[in-house]
Amino acid sequence: MQSKRPSLRAQTPPHAKTPNQTRSRLSQLMMPEHANMLGTVHGGVLMKLVDEAAAICAMRHAQSTCVTLGVDSMTFRSAVNVGQVVQLDARVTFVGRTSMEIGVHVVAEDPIQGAVTHTNSAFLVFVAVDPDGAPVEVPPLILESEEDKAYFAEGAARQLARKKRQQ
Numbered sequence: 388m389q390s391k392r393p394s395l396r397a398q399t400p401p402h403a404k405t406p407n408q409t410r411s412r413l414s415q416l417m418m419p420e421h422a423n424m425l426g427t428v429h430g431g432v433l434m435k436l437v438d439e440a441a442a443i444c445a446m447r448h449a450q451s452t453c454v455t456l457g458v459d460s461m462t463f464r465s466a467v468n469v470g471q472v473v474q475l476d477a478r479v480t481f482v483g484r485t486s487m488e489i490g491v492h493v494v495a496e497d498p499i500q501g502a503v504t505h506t507n508s509a510f511l512v513f514v515a516v517d518p519d520g521a522p523v524e525v526p527p528l529i530l531e532s533e534e535d536k537a538y539f540a541e542g543a544a545r546q547l548a549r550k551k552r553q554q
């Protein structure tokens with residue numbers, strides 16, 4: 388019988404990709420079960436969606452299981468209401484040897500009026516791992532546009548700062 392578990396590693400060797408090839412976009416309608424006591428969307432719901440959108444990107448790039456190593460600070464610039472659609476746009480911004488930085492941009496859309504508000508953005512670091520949870524190499528990132536190159540340079544600087552903070 389075939390296993391129903393998703394594969395942990397691709398059957399073909401992971402290959403270099405552009406950020407566009409692995410970009411992930413998620414949309415979710417906010418319902419009453421997502422609300423906090425004020426009736427607006429709970430921050431934890433948004434954090435989970437950010438982690439999921441970023442994880443999809445990381446797995447697409449690494450062609451491997453990935454774990455979240457950390458999330459840079461997340462500031463909610465405006466509240467999200469029940470009835471709005473949260474849209475997440477995640478892209479690989481930087482890759483190291485086994486780690487990847489993913490940037491996620493989140494907006495809330497009023498699907499009836501069409502208004503769109505930026506709610507928060509975050510950078511997350513993921514590490515590609517083997518079935519035993521040990522870090523494995525990720526493929527290079529192909530930098531096509533000036534925007535890709537700028538994100539990569541900024542991501543490299545942020546990664547250096549994270550490591551310095553850890554020391």
Ligand SMILES: CC(C)(COP(=O)(O)OP(=O)(O)OC[C@H]1O[C@@H](n2cnc3c(N)ncnc32)[C@H](O)[C@@H]1OP(=O)(O)O)[C@@H](O)C(=O)NCCC(=O)NCCS
Nearest residue numbers: 454455456483484485486512514516520521522549550553
């Ligand atoms: C992520 C994990 C596999 C890393 O293991 P490790 O033994 O510390 O691995 P390493 O020291 O080789 O570091 C792995 C990568 O993370 C990077 N890293 C380590 N500490 C870091 C930090 N504070 N900030 C940013 N990157 C860091 C390393 O530079 C390395 O990247 P590189 O290969 O691109 O240079 C391990 O810490 C772990 O399993 N953590 C738990 C993850 C988890 O449960 N997440 C929540 C659920 S998904």
